[in-house]
Amino acid sequence: MVDKVPYLDLAAQMKPIRAEIDKAIAENLDRCSFCLGPDVEQFEKDFATFCTTSHSIAFNSGTSALHVALRLLDIQPGDEIVTTPFTFVATSWAISYCHAKPVYVDIDPKTFNLDPKKLEAAITPRTKAIMPVHLYGHPFDVDPILEIGRKHKLPVIEDAAQAHGAAYKGKTVGSFGVAAGFSFYPGKNLGAYGEAGALTTNDPAMAARAKSLREHGSKVRYYHDEIGYNYRMEGVQGAVLKVKLKYLREWTNARQRVARRYNSLLAGLPLELPSEAPGCESAWHLYVVRHPKREEIKKHLEAAGVGCALHYPMPLHLQKCYEFLGYKQGDFPESERAANQCLSLPIYPELTEKQQDRVVDVVKQYFKA
C-alpha cells in the first residue's frame, strides 16, 4: 500500500520547531500580553526587515490589512478600484468594505496575474487605486503597473497575501506599492496558529494611521479621531510568527526546490506547467498546472490518495455576491479559462522527494491510461 500524499501538512512543519513554539507561547502567556504587546511588536520589526519596508503593522487577518490599506487612501462610496477577478475573494472584500466598486481587468495567462496591457482601458475618472495580487506567490508585473499608476496618479496597493519573500528584479514584494497586505492564515507561506495578517508601507504617516485604524481609530485611549476597527493581532500569534519568521527564507528555498523538481519531472506531459517570468522569483505558495480535463485528473489523483485543490474554480466577476456589478460570462476569457483549467498539486517545504515522486507517478498514470 502506497502512502497517501496530503495536499497540505501543517503538522510536518510544526514538529521540528514545536519546542521553540511552546516556549514562545508560554512566555507570552506568562506576560499576559494577549492583544498586541511585545511579541507582536518584535514580529512587526522583524517582518518589516524581511519585506525591506520601514514599517509593518500587525493585523488580525490579511483581509483586515487590505481593508485598512484602502482606508488609508480615503476611498469613498462609489470610487472605483481596478483589480483582478482571478484571486481569492478577499481582495475584492477590501474594496466592498469601503463601499467602493471593484473594476476587473483580465489576467495574463502565463502568470495568472493582472495583465498590464489591459489595465489602462479600465481606468476612468472615478478610479482611485490599482490593486493587483501576487497570485500563487508569483510577483505581478510590477514595473509596467507602477508606471501606469504614476501616469494616472493612481496609488498601487499590493495584495501580497500569498507572496511572502517573493521578489521582482531582486526587490521583495510588499515594498512596491503605497501599502501592501499580507495574510498569515495557517496555510499561507508564513502561517500563524490562528488568524493573522500585516500591512507594510514605507510611509510613516500611513503607518501611524494604520495603527490607529487597527485600534478603534484612536491614538490615545478613549479618544477616537475617526471610525476605526478592532483589527488587532493576538499576542500569541505574534509569539508564534516571530519564531516562524526565522525559518521563512529556508522554507521558501525548499518550495522553490519542490517547484523546480516538479517542472523537470512533469516536463513532456500534455500539461501546462507554471514558470517564473523574467526578473521574477516566486514564493511558490501554490504549484498550479493547467489542463482542459482537470476535473478528470483531479478525480484520478484523489482516488490514488494524492491531495489536490482548485485555486480558484470561479472568477469573482461570476460570483453570486458580485452579480450586481453587471459582469457576464465571457467578459474576462483568460480568467474564466484559468478557472476551468487550474489544478493545484501538493507543495510545501516538508514535501519529501518520495512523496513528490508519488504525485508525479500518479499524474503520469493518468496520461498513460
Ligand SMILES: *Cc1c(COP(=O)(O)O)cnc(C)c1O
Ligand atoms: C488569504 C488571502 C487573503 C486574505 O487573508 P486572510 O488572512 O484569510 O483574511 C487575501 N488575498 C489573497 C490573495 C489571499 O490568498
